[in-house]
C-alpha cells in the first residue's frame with residue numbers, strides 16, 4: 001500500500017512491504033517533475049498508479065540498491081523518464097539484479113534500466129538540488145541538498161540514529177565523513193528513504209554521527225589493547241542481530257566495527 005502526502009511543496013510517498021521481521025518501509029519523493037528514488041519493484045502495482053497520475057519526467061537515484069531504483073525500468077518504459085545515477089553505477093544498473101532470497105522477498109529483483117550520469121545540479125520548476133557524494137552505506141551513494149528550502153535527501157545514509165549491523169558494502173569511516181559534510185551545510189529537514197521525513201533531521205543526523213564516532217573510539221581503544229575486530233564486534237554487540245542471521249552475514253556487526261577505523 002502506498003501513502004501519499006504533501007509536505008511543504010513536495011510529495012512524499014510511503015510504501016510498506018513484507019510482514020513481521022521482514023516488514024519494510026520505503027519512502028520516495030516527488031519534487032515538481034523529479035522523483036528522488038523510485039522505491040522497490042515489490043511496490044510496483046501501487047507505485048505505477050501514482051507514477052501514472054503525476055507528470056514525472058526524471059528520477060534521481062541515490063544508489064543502485066533494488067529498494068531505491070526497482071521501478072526505474074518502469075518509468076523509462078512507460079513514462080519515458082530520464083533516470084540519473086552515479087556514473088560508476090551505470091554498468092550495474094544496465095543488468096538485472098541478482099539478489100539473495102531475503103532481498104527478493106523484501107524488495108523483489110530490480111529489472112535493468114539505462115541511466116544517464118548524474119549531473120552536478122538538478123533544476124526543477126521550484127527547486128535546485130546540489131548533488132553531493134556521500135559514501136558510507138555504499139561507495140557510490142549520492143545525497144541531494146536544496147539550499148533555499150533547507151532540505152537534504154539522504155537515501156540510506158541516515159535510516160536510524162543507531163545502527164547494529166552494516167551492509168557488506170558499507171564503510172563506517174566514510175559514513176562519518178559524509179555525515180560531517182552534510183552537517184556542515186545549511187538545512188533542517190531530512191528526507192530518508194526508509195525513516196521518511198525528519199523535521200528535526202539535523203539533530204537526528206548529529207545523533208547518528210555521535211553514535212558512529214563512539215563505535216570508532218571504542219574500537220580504537222580495544223585495538224590498542226591488542227584485541228581483534230571479531231572480539232571487538234562481540235563485545236560491542238553481544239547479541240547477534242536478527243538481520244545478520246536472516247541475511248546470512250550480508251549485514252554484520254563485524255563490518256560496522258572493522259570499517260570504523
Ligand SMILES: [Zn+2]
Pocket residue numbers: 063065137138156
Ligand atoms: Zn541501500
